[in-house]
Amino acid sequence: MVETVERTVINIEEEDFEIYQSIMQKPEWKGKTNIELFTIAVLIGKFEVKKFQPLNKQKSYIRVKDNADKDEMTLLKCLAIMENEDVNIIKNEDEMFKITEGYAKTGIRKLFEWYEDSTQYITELISEVLTDKFEKNESEFF
Amino acid sequence: MIFKSIHLENFRNYKGPEELSFADTGDKNITIIQGNNDTGKTTMMNAITWCLYNKEKNSRDSPIYNRSVFNDTEINEEIPVKVKIKMEDSQGRDVEISRVNKYFKISKDECSLPDKDFRIILDDGENCSPVTYTENFINTHLPKSLEDYFLFDGELLTQFFEKDNGNIKKDVFRLSQLNLLDNVIKHIYQRKKEYINEKEKTDPKYANLLDEIDELEKSINKDKKDLVNEKESIKKNKDYIKVLKEQLNSYGDDPLKLFEEKDRLKKELKNLENKEKSSILTHKQFLINNFILIYGYSALIDIEKRGNDLREKGFIPSNYKKAFLEYLLDQNKCICGTELPIGSKEYNEIEKLCERTSEITDISDKINELLGRAKSFRSHYPQKFVEIDDKKENEQINLEDNIENKKREIDEVQLKLEGIEQNDVQKINSSITHYEDLINQSNRTIGNIETNLERDEPNLKQLVKDKKIAESQMGIMETIDKKIKFCEKVYKSSQSLYDELVQSIHENLQSLTTEEFNNYHWKDSYKKIDIDQDFNVTFIKKDGTRIPATDPSAGTQLTLALSFITALNSLAGFELPIFIDTPLGRLDNDIRENLGKFLPQYTQDKQVILLVTGNEYSSEFKNYISPYVGESYKLEVNSESGKDITKVI
Numbered sequence: 001m002v003e004t005v006e007r008t009v010i011n012i013e014e015e016d017f018e019i020y021q022s023i024m025q026k027p028e029w030k031g032k033t034n035i036e037l038f039t040i041a042v043l044i045g046k047f048e049v050k051k052f053q054p055l056n057k058q059k060s061y062i063r064v065k066d067n068a069d070k071d072e073m074t075l076l077k078c079l080a081i082m083e084n085e086d087v088n089i090i091k092n093e094d095e096m097f098k099i100t101e102g103y104a105k106t107g108i109r110k111l112f113e114w115y116e117d118s119t120q121y122i123t124e125l126i127s128e129v130l131t132d133k134f135e136k137n138e139s140e141f142f
Numbered sequence: 143m144i145f146k147s148i149h150l151e152n153f154r155n156y157k158g159p160e161e162l163s164f165a166d167t168g169d170k171n172i173t174i175i176q177g178n179n180d181t182g183k184t185t186m187m188n189a190i191t192w193c194l195y196n197k198e199k200n201s202r203d204s205p206i207y208n209r210s211v212f213n214d215t216e217i218n219e220e221i222p223v224k225v226k227i228k229m230e231d232s233q234g235r236d237v238e239i240s241r242v243n244k245y246f247k248i249s250k251d252e253c254s255l256p257d258k259d260f261r262i263i264l265d266d267g268e269n270c271s272p273v274t275y276t277e278n279f280i281n282t283h284l285p286k287s288l289e290d291y292f293l294f295d296g297e298l299l300t301q302f303f304e305k306d307n308g309n310i311k312k313d314v315f316r317l318s319q320l321n322l323l324d325n326v327i328k329h330i331y332q333r334k335k336e337y338i339n340e341k342e343k344t345d346p347k348y349a350n351l352l353d354e355i356d357e358l359e360k361s362i363n364k365d366k367k368d369l370v371n372e373k374e375s376i377k378k379n380k381d382y383i384k385v386l387k388e389q390l391n392s393y394g395d396d397p398l399k400l401f402e403e404k405d406r407l408k409k410e411l412k413n414l415e416n417k418e419k420s421s422i423l424t425h426k427q428f429l430i431n432n433f434i435l436i437y438g439y440s441a442l443i444d445i446e447k448r449g450n451d452l453r454e455k456g457f458i459p460s461n462y463k464k465a466f467l468e469y470l471l472d473q474n475k476c477i478c479g480t481e482l483p484i485g486s487k488e489y490n491e492i493e494k495l496c497e498r499t500s501e502i503t504d505i506s507d508k509i510n511e512l513l514g515r516a517k518s519f520r521s522h523y524p525q526k527f528v529e530i531d532d533k534k535e536n537e538q539i540n541l542e543d544n545i546e547n548k549k550r551e552i553d554e555v556q557l558k559l560e561g562i563e564q565n566d567v568q569k570i571n572s573s574i575t576h577y578e579d580l581i582n583q584s585n586r587t588i589g590n591i592e593t594n595l596e597r598d599e600p601n602l603k604q605l606v607k608d609k610k611i612a613e614s615q616m617g618i619m620e621t622i623d624k625k626i627k628f629c630e631k632v633y634k635s636s637q638s639l640y641d642e643l644v645q646s647i648h649e650n651l652q653s654l655t656t657e658e659f660n661n662y663h664w665k666d667s668y669k670k671i672d673i674d675q676d677f678n679v680t681f682i683k684k685d686g687t688r689i690p691a692t693d694p695s696a697g698t699q700l701t702l703a704l705s706f707i708t709a710l711n712s713l714a715g716f717e718l719p720i721f722i723d724t725p726l727g728r729l730d731n732d733i734r735e736n737l738g739k740f741l742p743q744y745t746q747d748k749q750v751i752l753l754v755t756g757n758e759y760s761s762e763f764k765n766y767i768s769p770y771v772g773e774s775y776k777l778e779v780n781s782e783s784g785k786d787i788t789k790v791i
Binding site (some may be wrong): 028039091 | 430
């Protein structure tokens, strides 16, 4: 029999909860879900900050079951596989989500920093990093 | 009537006899009676009205005898209260009016009802005789109805214009003695009616004709008068509009249009700002919506590569799952369910197969599902991201440029409106609309009147013709006819004289009140005092707007009331002094100073008696008024047996 480890929730660093809340209250985030913000935080942590930090004190943020069919959940799993360089990690949700949680911790703080430092120019800033990434994708994958 | 002196005895806080002479008319026509509050100034006014009309101006319930005298008086002894005013009438005769109430003290707390005596003595230098019909004398020479126009309470003057306007008109006519002429008109009209009645008895048809002519003439006269008034009113209102339009023109470009333009630009600016806000928001949402796919694309590609690799190795889809093969070996069974002894050929085959099969086959379903989902997600990759992003950015840049341009346009309009208040312009504009409405109203009234006249004048002509025919047929009653014609003549000329006088009084009163007010008052924002045909008094401000006389501050109202009353006194034929109690209390220093400067000029040849407090009688006011002061008194209070006693010094 194959042994699998399952997770009920994805966690965030407890002290970052207020940051998540404050970002979600911004008008452009209206209608967005926790998993969308969390995934963006993971991506920023992985590709911009490029730093993993394990959680000190965790706080439940996303219910896995409720989001199982979402594209964001697919991406989180793909990221964990890419990071681990082994598809077998798919059996162990705990290990998989620990990777995403560690990148989300550094990523959400970066996103908050962007908002704090350039309230007026946040659009330009995000547009710029996205365009860079888009162009990089173009040259690498298309 | 010239007031020569007043003698007071035991009247309220005046103990024993006190006498004051008033300054005569002429160069030094002003009497100053100075006293602080509660020293007896108002009591002096009350003594005058008590003496003349047996009623105090400000009536009080307490007994009028002096309380200190009462305390000093033994029981059954008499307390005489007396006020005597000496005057000189227009024929140079001395007039002495005295009122005495004799009280008897009947207990330590009260007096009996008084014995009353009121007498008027006329002395023409040769004969000295009492007037028999004292009330008639007072009504003719000093009617109580005029009391409000020679005895004033300064504190109450601010309420002067709160009176019903009809009353002010009546008062003005009474003071100007127009009522005498009015009586003549009424009387002659009555006589004419009587003659017509007399004729009616002889020839009812003819008398009826006269009645009709009379009614029609009256109606035509009224219409003609109304026509003149309406035309004047149009002229006046057109003048106001002209002044207001000149004021608007003085602002340069049409300020109303500029304010409208500014409002329009501001609205457009607000729309642009909202658009910009909304555009920024949708741009942000666009970025957030595409963030995950763009940033996570490499992970999606990575899983795809891994998937291809596993496919090539035949792990996905898998023919066998490693866990299933292990289970068969563990149970010594074939896939078909038959027993497989360890070491048998079939058992060994399954064992080899199990060794060749990767563990990944156990999770191939999960991987397959993930690959499918990743592929589907990847298919939504925003190929035109940069294009759309640029478009959105350009849209914002355009909006920012438009906002800047709009702000510049607003600044340019604002520059033209520098120093112009929108409220002022709106006020002027609404005043213009108001006057235009009045003109339209007058035009409608004129139209109605002209229609009436077009109908009535030919009718009148016809009636006059009929009357002549009737007269020639009758050939009698010449005497009555002559009387009727005489009455008509007198009636018409009296009426026309009356109209001329009303017009003249009105115009003079308006110009004199304006002149006086502008001299007294420091504020040059009031251009003119307007007194309309019904004697409604309004201020016309420099900007042409009108405000009622009851609107400004108490000081301004008091100044206006003083101007109006002194102007009225100068114009009226009545010879009475002006008494004003506390006239300056509510006035600012500069108005007081102006009053001191100009009051003597406007009250020339009139006796003026001012009852003032020490504060009111400031050095500035005093400096100006001193050359015209003929008599000056000071009222002081001493305390006797616990009661305050006024002494004249």
